[in-house]
Structure formats: structure tokens, C-alpha cells
Amino acid sequence: MPPRPRVHFLTAHPDPASLTVSVLNRISEGLESSGITVTAENLATSNFCTTFSEPDLAQYRAFLDGGPRWLPTDVLAQQQILEASDVLVVVFPVHWWSLPAQLKGWMDRVLTGGWAxxxxxxxxxxxxxxxxxxxxxxxxxxxxxxxDEHGYRTAMETQIEQGIFGYTHTRRTTWTWMWNAARHPQKTLQEADKLAQSIARDLSRGDHPSIPADSLNHAR
Structure with missing residues (x-):
């Protein structure tokens, strides 16, 4: 019997009752009901430090110098979670046309040279x-x-999709934008349910993702 697919969720929001966390919960609950193993971390409330500091810099310089690969234990633990996962779902509020700082700090620390x-x-x-x-x-x-008028979507997708997940050779990156989310919370949660169904369907046939590129979903 093949192992159950594993999906890891990542977010950064200090309010556990926020719409962001509610969207994450709706997607994860939908996947769990389909028999998919789910793990999740909220960087705003977890113990993982998202500040790139001296040990991280030392590791980066050692990699550039061709030295032995070593990592802080908390970074290694995060990488092991990703290695055990088939899918990473990042749910986040848009902060100044980008990711929240804690998510960017997670990427700075976890996506290291010699691994990512x-x-x-x-x-x-x-x-x-x-x-x-x-x-x-x-x-x-x-x-x-x-x-679109101000070019924010293109800028975000270029930076994050190509500059981060393209550069790290992930299998594929898919965007599901939740537009005007706070004004339409029920619609937003319904979109979360649809996304859960799509991810579950794709994982069940070993092909992910296949999200339709409609007005709310954009995949490349």
C-alpha cells in the first residue's frame, strides 16, 4: 500500500481567529477528510526564529567557500519537514505587496545553499x-x-514564483489569489474548500497540481 500523501502548511499571522488562519484550517480539514496527512506551522506563534543571524551567515559563507555542510538544528528540522512532504501550501495576508516578514525570514534561513x-x-x-x-x-x-493596474501581481509572482521557488527547482508553483478577502469572508472560505478538493484530487491520481486558471486561480 503506497504511503499517504503529506501536505505541509505554512503561515504567519498572530491572530488564531484571523481569516488567514481560517482559510488554512479549511484547506487542511478538507485534505484530512480525504485521508491526506497534514502538518502546519504558524510562524507568528511557533518557536522557530525567522531572523537571519550570525550562525546562518556562517553557514552561508562556509557553503560559498566549499566547506562542510552544517546547519542550525532548527533549520535542519524545517528542511526535514519539507523533505517528508509532497506539497507545501503557504497561506498569507499580503503585506506591502509581498509576503509577511516572518515568511520571508523563514525562506532566508531554511532555503539554504547546498540544499535548496x-x-x-x-x-x-x-x-x-x-x-x-x-x-x-x-x-x-x-x-x-x-x-494589475499597478503591477503588484506581476511583481509578486515574479519575485516569489521565479525568484524563490523557481530558483530552488520545486516541481511546480500554483497561485490561488483570494481577492478582497476581508470583505467577502464566506466566499473566501468557499474558495478554500474548492482548493482543498483540487489538491486532494490531484494527489489521489499522483498528479499535482491541476488547478484551473480562472479569475481566482492562476497556475504556471
């Missing part, structure tokens, strides 16, 4: 994240037209 990037195998550059599919679920405070 900079590995040479068979004459090409790869990483330990190639089997991981990433779903990004941003909760926006306006409609899509405002983001």
Missing part, C-alpha cells in the same frame, strides 16, 4: 526540493484590478 540551491548533479544545478509542489494562497485586501 547550488547542488551540482550530472552536470546540472538542482536541489532537494524538486519533488515538492508549492501552492501559494495570498489573501488580498482589494480586487485583482487594483493589483
Amino acid at each position: 540551491w547550488g547542488i551540482r548533479r550530472s552536470g546540472r544545478t538542482t536541489s532537494e526540493m524538486t519533488r515538492l509542489t508549492v501552492y501559494l494562497v495570498p489573501l488580498a485586501g482589494t480586487e485583482s484590478e487594483y493589483f
Whole structure:
């Protein structure tokens, strides 16, 4: 019998009753009801430090100098979670047209050289994240037209999809935008239910993701 798929959720919101956390919970509950193993971490309330500090810098310099690979234990634990997962779902409120600082700090610390990037195998550059599919679920405070008028959506998708998850060779990155989320909480939660169903369906057939590229979902 094949192992159950594993999905890891990541967010950063200090209010456990927030719409952001509610969206995460709705997606995770939908997946669990389909027999999928789910883990989750809220960086705003967890013990993981998201500040890139001296030990992280020392590790980065050691990698550039070709020295032995070593990692702070908390970073290694986060990487092991990703290695055990098939899917990473990042649910976040849009802060100044980007990720919340704690999520960016998690990426600064966890996506290290020699693991998430900079590995040479068979004459090409790869990483330990190639089997991981990433779903990004941003909760926006306006409609899509405002983001598109000012270029915010293109900027975010370029930075995060190409600059982070493309650079780390993840299998695929899919966006599910929750537009004007706070004004339409019930609609937003319904979209979360639909996303859970899509992820579960894709995992059940070993093909992920296959989210339709409609007005709320954008996949590349």
C-alpha cells in the first residue's frame, strides 16, 4: 500500500481567529477528510526564529567557500519537514505587496545553499526540493484590478514564483489569489474548500497540481 500523501502548511499571522488562519484550517480539514496527512506551522506563534543571524551567515559563507555542510538544528528540522512532504501550501495576508516578514525570514534561513540551491548533479544545478509542489494562497485586501493596474501581481509572482521557488527547482508553483478577502469572508472560505478538493484530487491520481486558471486561480 503506497504511503499517504503529506501536505505541509505554512503561515504567519498572530491572530488564531484571523481569516488567514481560517482559510488554512479549511484547506487542511478538507485534505484530512480525504485521508491526506497534514502538518502546519504558524510562524507568528511557533518557536522557530525567522531572523537571519550570525550562525546562518556562517553557514552561508562556509557553503560559498566549499566547506562542510552544517546547519542550525532548527533549520535542519524545517528542511526535514519539507523533505517528508509532497506539497507545501503557504497561506498569507499580503503585506506591502509581498509576503509577511516572518515568511520571508523563514525562506532566508531554511532555503539554504547546498540544499535548496547550488547542488551540482550530472552536470546540472538542482536541489532537494524538486519533488515538492508549492501552492501559494495570498489573501488580498482589494480586487485583482487594483493589483494589475499597478503591477503588484506581476511583481509578486515574479519575485516569489521565479525568484524563490523557481530558483530552488520545486516541481511546480500554483497561485490561488483570494481577492478582497476581508470583505467577502464566506466566499473566501468557499474558495478554500474548492482548493482543498483540487489538491486532494490531484494527489489521489499522483498528479499535482491541476488547478484551473480562472479569475481566482492562476497556475504556471
